[in-house]
Amino acid sequence: MGEPIKQIKRILHVPYEWSYGNTLQKFFQFTRDEKKIMGARCKNCGKVLVPPTKVCGRCYSDTETDWVEVKDHGEVLNFTVVYLPFPGQPTKPPYAYGYIRLDGSATTYPHMISNIDFDDIKVGMRVKAVWNEDRKGSLFDIKYFEPE
Amino acid sequence: MSEEKSGSMVLKGFIEIPYTWTTGPAASKFLTALRDDKKIWAVRCPSCKKVYIPPQEFCGACYVDATEWVECADEGTITAFTIFHKEIPEQPLKPPYAYALIRLDGNPDTDLIHIITDTDLSKLKNGMRVKAVWKEEREGDILDIKYFKPIEG
Numbered sequence: 001m002g003e004p005i006k007q008i009k010r011i012l013h014v015p016y017e018w019s020y021g022n023t024l025q026k027f028f029q030f031t032r033d034e035k036k037i038m039g040a041r042c043k044n045c046g047k048v049l050v051p052p053t054k055v056c057g058r059c060y061s062d063t064e065t066d067w068v069e070v071k072d073h074g075e076v077l078n079f080t081v082v083y084l085p086f087p088g089q090p091t092k093p094p095y096a097y098g099y100i101r102l103d104g105s106a107t108t109y110p111h112m113i114s115n116i117d118f119d120d121i122k123v124g125m126r127v128k129a130v131w132n133e134d135r136k137g138s139l140f141d142i143k144y145f146e147p148e
Numbered sequence: 149m150s151e152e153k154s155g156s157m158v159l160k161g162f163i164e165i166p167y168t169w170t171t172g173p174a175a176s177k178f179l180t181a182l183r184d185d186k187k188i189w190a191v192r193c194p195s196c197k198k199v200y201i202p203p204q205e206f207c208g209a210c211y212v213d214a215t216e217w218v219e220c221a222d223e224g225t226i227t228a229f230t231i232f233h234k235e236i237p238e239q240p241l242k243p244p245y246a247y248a249l250i251r252l253d254g255n256p257d258t259d260l261i262h263i264i265t266d267t268d269l270s271k272l273k274n275g276m277r278v279k280a281v282w283k284e285e286r287e288g289d290i291l292d293i294k295y296f297k298p299i300e301g
Contacts, residue, residue, distance in 0.1 A: 002180075002183070002184065004176055004177075004180045005171060005176050005179045005180045005183070005288040006170065006171055006176055007168050007169065007170050007171065008168070008169045008171060008179075008288075008289075009166070009167075009168050009169075010166070010167060010169070011164050011165065011166045011167075012164070012165040012166075012167060013162065013163075013164055013165075013237065013238055014162070014163040014164070014165060015160070015161070015162050015163075015237045015238075016160075016161050016162070016163065017158045017159065017160055017161070018158065018159045018161060019156055019157070019158050019159075020156075020157045020158070020159065024157075025156065025157040028157060029157070087163075087164040087165070087166055088163055088164060137157055138159060
């Protein structure tokens with residue numbers, strides 16, 4: 001015999017599938033098969049978008065046929081350190097997320113920043129990608145970014 | 149992680165949603181009795197006399213508090229069933245198994261939904277007698293009854 005049950009605590013598991021679509025599929029095939037980060041150049045404004053989108057958000061112009069390789073290193077434009085554990089995290093806290101402008105691109109690429117004391121992360125610092133050996137065609141083809 | 153399905157890359161993701169559900173007094177008694185006593189309780193509406201399982205706090209037809217507790221047997225009769233062959237995420241068991249509406253002895257009015265397995269499913273029939281198979285380690289969950297199985301003979 002135990003205490004009367006007054007509350008039920010459960011976890012609802014929701015598996016889902018999401019199709020990348022033409023543009024992101026190509027992007028992730030490049031990261032998976034060639035360890036290359038490819039951006040899409042807008043045919044109107046010429047900006048290189050990473051991750052690529054089929055249509056430039058500023059110009060509404062097609063991008064997808066014009067692929068440009070960008071560097072796997074760049075500059076931290078913004079970051080945040082996560083200390084709070086919550087469900088669905090990619091890894092155990094603490095960890096840092098950064099917005100990274102890869103050299104050769106006009107946009108920011110969100111990823112984790114690691115191998116650094118979090119107090120030392122600064123806006124404007126240079127970081128480079130650490131690639132996963134076992135790449136499956138997802139954001140985690142890159143493990144994280146670390147100081148260059 | 150992603151995989152390619154007929155040439156298209158598909159990301160397979162997984163969301164976990166933790167939640168807390170407050171049982172209220174009726175479900176509290178129902179679940180606690182499953183765990184502690186291996187007993188199945190229903191309630192009777194004092195006005196229309198209808199018996200409800202799982203128990204609820206009031207009668208939806210009469211809007212009066214359902215206060216009379218009715219003990220059901222852990223065996224009963226199949227009212228309806230369907231056999232599940234397809235594997236889907238988050239199933240309680242590996243298919244094939246059947247979901248059935250079971251009219252427990254002691255409850256003339258409503259059916260408990262539960263699983264029927266550990267038997268030749270092709271021989272299931274409405275009107276067949278079934279009995280609960282209980283878990284040893286019970287935690288106050290409807291699956292403290294593992295499943296129902298037909299009573300032999």
